[in-house]
Amino acid sequence: MRAAFRRASDLAEHLQLPESSWQTGLAAADGFPLFVPREFAAKMRRGDIGDPLLRQVLPVEQETFVTESFTANPVGDDEAMLTPGLLQKYHGRALMVTTGACAVHCRYCFRRHFPYGEGPKGIDAWSSALGAIHQDESLHEILLSGGDPLTLTDGVLTLLAEKIAAARHIRRLRVHTRLPVMIPSRVCDSLLAWLTGTRLRPFVVIHVNHPHELADDVAAALARLSEAQVPLLNQSVLLKGVNDDAETLIELSEKLLDLNVMPYYLHQLDRVQGAAHFEVPRAEGLRIVKTMRSRLPGYAVPRYVEEIAGDASKRVIG
Ligand SMILES: *Cc1c(COP(=O)(O)O)cnc(C)c1O
Ligand code: SF4
Numbered sequence: 287m288r289a290a291f292r293r294a295s296d297l298a299e300h301l302q303l304p305e306s307s308w309q310t311g312l313a314a315a316d317g318f319p320l321f322v323p324r325e326f327a328a329k330m331r332r333g334d335i336g337d338p339l340l341r342q343v344l345p346v347e348q349e350t351f352v353t354e355s356f357t358a359n360p361v362g363d364d365e366a367m368l369t370p371g372l373l374q375k376y377h378g379r380a381l382m383v384t385t386g387a388c389a390v391h392c393r394y395c396f397r398r399h400f401p402y403g404e405g406p407k408g409i410d411a412w413s414s415a416l417g418a419i420h421q422d423e424s425l426h427e428i429l430l431s432g433g434d435p436l437t438l439t440d441g442v443l444t445l446l447a448e449k450i451a452a453a454r455h456i457r458r459l460r461v462h463t464r465l466p467v468m469i470p471s472r473v474c475d476s477l478l479a480w481l482t483g484t485r486l487r488p489f490v491v492i493h494v495n496h497p498h499e500l501a502d503d504v505a506a507a508l509a510r511l512s513e514a515q516v517p518l519l520n521q522s523v524l525l526k527g528v529n530d531d532a533e534t535l536i537e538l539s540e541k542l543l544d545l546n547v548m549p550y551y552l553h554q555l556d557r558v559q560g561a562a563h564f565e566v567p568r569a570e571g572l573r574i575v576k577t578m579r580s581r582l583p584g585y586a587v588p589r590y591v592e593e594i595a596g597d598a599s600k601r602v603i604g
Pocket of ligand 2: 388389390392395396432
């Protein structure tokens with residue numbers, strides 16, 4: 287993470303982008319800076335400002351435009367906070383905001399305005415979340431999210447997994463992360479040790495939007511998880527100019543299956559302020575998913591969903 291690109295100028299130089307193509311976006315990086323690991327940048331095409339991986343991470347001028355009905359808290363996270371660091375929206379599962387740090391800054395992220403600075407920092411800061419988990423016997427699954435939980439050290443994560451496993455009603459530990467894709471070497475022995483080292487059944491949900499993200503280094507990291515018997519799921523966000531065509535998403539599903547990853551969700555963009563230029567109309571999304579259904583086995587078509595604040599689950603579109 288220390289080696290990651292933090293300035294648009296450095297990334298642009300690395301990719302040989304003409305100055306006129308990225309300088310207009312500099313102001314957009316003020317509140318939410320650029321952050322791109324070298325491993326991810328290595329998968330982008332040189333000299334192509336429209337590259338689908340670059341588009342996910344490069345600040346652009348449109349982010350500063352104010353769009354009506356795009357808000358700072360589009361998915362009701364404030365209302366779902368059980369205790370600091372613990373969100374519950376759905377029956378039986380709760381989500382721990384373990385950290386504000388991510389291995390990449392995705393420009394469309396619904397948490398781009400999240401008050402991360404106020405979140406827990408170390409194992410002691412989770413005592414109230416862990417207390418709530420231990421008390422609520424209706425919970426069966428804990429999601430580690432953030433931010434990206436795998437930006438924490440394995441020492442901290444080992445303790446956290448043990449403390450969650452000590453609540454006898456919890457059965458599953460689900461990790462939502464982009465790290466195996468952004469910095470594949472993060473999938474190391476000590477990560478596998480805590481992930482598979484408790485009585486909890488582990489699941490890992492990765493986030494891949496485009497087949498170019500699944501290069502050999504990422505495939506090797508996913509193979510390690512899958513050899514350790516960790517079920518793998520993928521979620522994508524439907525993004526204009528990144529993956530808003532059936533051929534791209536069909537190829538993504540095929541590649542995911544090659545790597546033992548089940549396509550899980552295709553998310554309609556959350557209407558977060560600054561991300562309106564990524565939105566694909568739902569009618570277009572439905573056309574894309576219909577084409578996918580006509581070409582792929584049923585299990586290879588992710589559920590096309592949106593998140594409506596207050597709903598009892600993600601809502602299937604179509
Ligand atoms: C999306 C989400 C989940 C997970 O939902 P699943 O349908 O089980 O994948 C859990 N908690 C919160 C707060 C969420 O936003
Ligand atoms: S990794 Fe996930 S939480 Fe972090 S910026 Fe990207 S989409 Fe948001």
